[in-house]
Amino acid sequence: xxxxxxxxxxxxxxSIVAEGNQCLQGSQKNQRFKRxxxxxxxxxxxxxxxxxxxxxxxxxxxxxxxxxxxxxxxxALPGAVGEIPKECIQASLKRKVPQISHECKRxxxxxxxxxxxxxxxxxxxxxxxxxxxxxHYITNKVISCFxxxxxxxxxxxxxxxxxxxxxxxxxxxxxxxxxxxxxxGAGQLTGWAVQEMxxxxxxxxxxxxxxxxxxxxxxxxxxxxxxxxxxxxxxxENDFKFKYHSPRQINCEWTSMETGWxxxxxxxxxxxxxxxxxxxxxxxxxxxxxxYKDPELLNLLTLVGYGPKGSNRALTLxxxxxxxxxxxxxxxxxxxxxxxxYLKNTAGKMAEVKTIAGNSxxxx
Amino acid sequence: MxxxxxxVCFHFxxxxxxxxxxDLVTVEKAELAKLAARSDxxxxxxxxxxxxxxxxxxxxxxxIKQTAVCSFYYEIYKIGELFAEAQDQxxxxxxxxxxxVTSDSLSVNESVKKLVNRIADRLCPKK
Numbered sequence: 372x373x374x375x376x377x378x379x380x381x382x383x384x385x386s387i388v389a390e391g392n393q394c395l396q397g398s399q400k401n402q403r404f405k406r407x408x409x410x411x412x413x414x415x416x417x418x419x420x421x422x423x424x425x426x427x428x429x430x431x432x433x434x435x436x437x438x439x440x441x442x443x444x445x446x447a448l449p450g451a452v453g454e455i456p457k458e459c460i461q462a463s464l465k466r467k468v469p470q471i472s473h474e475c476k477r478x479x480x481x482x483x484x485x486x487x488x489x490x491x492x493x494x495x496x497x498x499x500x501x502x503x504x505x506x507h508y509i510t511n512k513v514i515s516c517f518x519x520x521x522x523x524x525x526x527x528x529x530x531x532x533x534x535x536x537x538x539x540x541x542x543x544x545x546x547x548x549x550x551x552x553x554x555x556g557a558g559q560l561t562g563w564a565v566q567e568m569x570x571x572x573x574x575x576x577x578x579x580x581x582x583x584x585x586x587x588x589x590x591x592x593x594x595x596x597x598x599x600x601x602x603x604x605x606x607x608e609n610d611f612k613f614k615y616h617s618p619r620q621i622n623c624e625w626t627s628m629e630t631g632w633x634x635x636x637x638x639x640x641x642x643x644x645x646x647x648x649x650x651x652x653x654x655x656x657x658x659x660x661x662x663y664k665d666p667e668l669l670n671l672l673t674l675v676g677y678g679p680k681g682s683n684r685a686l687t688l689x690x691x692x693x694x695x696x697x698x699x700x701x702x703x704x705x706x707x708x709x710x711x712x713y714l715k716n717t718a719g720k721m722a723e724v725k726t727i728a729g730n731s732x733x734x735x
Numbered sequence: 736m737x738x739x740x741x742x743v744c745f746h747f748x749x750x751x752x753x754x755x756x757x758d759l760v761t762v763e764k765a766e767l768a769k770l771a772a773r774s775d776x777x778x779x780x781x782x783x784x785x786x787x788x789x790x791x792x793x794x795x796x797x798x799i800k801q802t803a804v805c806s807f808y809y810e811i812y813k814i815g816e817l818f819a820e821a822q823d824q825x826x827x828x829x830x831x832x833x834x835x836v837t838s839d840s841l842s843v844n845e846s847v848k849k850l851v852n853r854i855a856d857r858l859c860p861k862k
Contacts, residue, residue, distance in 0.1 A: 563836070563839075563840040566836050567836060567837065567840075571832055571833070571836055575832065575835075575836070576832050577862060579862070581829050581832045581833065582829075582833070583833060583836060584833050584834075584836070584837055650837065650841075680806070680843050681840060681841065681843070682809075682840065682841055683806055683809045683810065683841045683842070683843050684806075686805075686809040686812075686841070687802060687805040687806045687809055690792050690793065690801070690805045690808075691798065691801050691802050691805055
């Protein structure tokens with residue numbers, strides 16, 4: 372009798388451990404993401420299944436050997452550019468982000484149904500290894516599509532995966548379901564970003580369709596011969612059919628696994644490039660032409676633009692830190708920039724993820 | 736006693752710098768409001784004002800005041816840049832709308848945003 376009781380307690384404990392191992396976040400009972408990856412006809416998911424040899428498994432993170440990256444076929448990225456390794460995404464997803472999660476469900480009529488999960492909900496969808504693999508796949512696909520993409524001022528884009536990693540880790544910890552009124556999805560998109568990247572809010576333009584300042588980036592992705600952009604084109608083409616995608620009104624368009632995750636990332640990285648080159652970079656080039664060529668400085672200033680005073684703060688710092696002066700001390704300027712609110716927050720969250728990842732993430 | 740005097744002096748200087756900063760921006764805002772109210776406002780007047788604030792941002796030597804005036808400059812500069820880049824030709828309505836969104840996103844002050852929008856509305860071509 373006693374042996375049987377001990378045995379039952381042991382089985383129960385093991386099941387808890389197993390559940391913890393299978394889901395980085397969410398409940399094992401909610402396997403929506405796994406089902407979507409197995410059955411969805413969304414273009415990117417089909418491409419993911421085909422190019423990674425995705426097989427339906429019984430879950431489990433499969434990282435006990437300590438080398439999770441071998442679970443997915445490596446993407447054909449240029450060696451010098453690199454990618455965000457899966458271990459880093461996995462560690463980021465383990466970080467606690469106190470946000471409301473939105474689960475998107477397709478109704479039989481093909482519409483979205485949004486299920487809101489509070490911070491304490493115990494029925495959020497499970498982020499298992501397949502979901503981590505897909506997150507890894509989509510993130511690096513978007514990064515590699517942006518590499519070499521033409522900007523308007525004669526330069527081509529070069530995304531530093533470490534910078535994008537720190538940004539996504541700070542915004543959502545790579546959880547594409549997180550949303551609140553100040554930001555939506557993995558990149559915590561705002562209405563400003565969406566207007567700049569596609570078309571302006573029709574309430575502003577009396578119903579007329581007016582392209583935003585960063586729309587050329589989406590147009591350039593459509594024109595790109597880079598094979599990594601191919602899978603992203605259907606998402607953008609679909610967007611052009613809509614007049615305006617408000618991140619608040621059509622939440623699943625920005626947070627669903629099927630297309631929302633990729634759309635959110637394309638717009639988030641696109642808006643980062645827009646701010647970097649067309650707003651902050653343009654002013655930096657005017658005031659301190661040589662410093663525009665310093666990618667670290669440009670990235671730091673762009674990140675400052677995501678802080679409380681937005682890009683205004685970054686532009687103001689170009690002047691007040693004397694970036695245009697002949698005796699500008701670059702090391703000291705960069706160190707001042709790192710004290711700005713957004714960069715301090717980012718550094719704090721990178722420290723959290725470093726504790727989680729140990730030595731497994733080479734970007735830390 | 737010396738420490739106390741130093742603290743009092745520092746506090747007084749800091750308070751003064753803050754008051755000056757407020758005065759400086761108040762003066763510029765008042766000027767902006769006057770421009771926004773003018774029915775005869777020209778692109779030339781507007782560009783002169785934007786350039787004047789730009790020079791003040793470059794020349795200000797007190798850090799706190801420079802931050803204030805430069806921040807104000809970047810609230811108004813996109814609509815200035817729009818007309819400066821168009822040069823002799825007027826920007827199109829679409830270009831005005833586009834610059835308006837970027838300008839609004841750079842605004843940190845609701846009243847400045849409204850005034851800049853009023854000026855853009857006055858100078859931009861009608862739909």
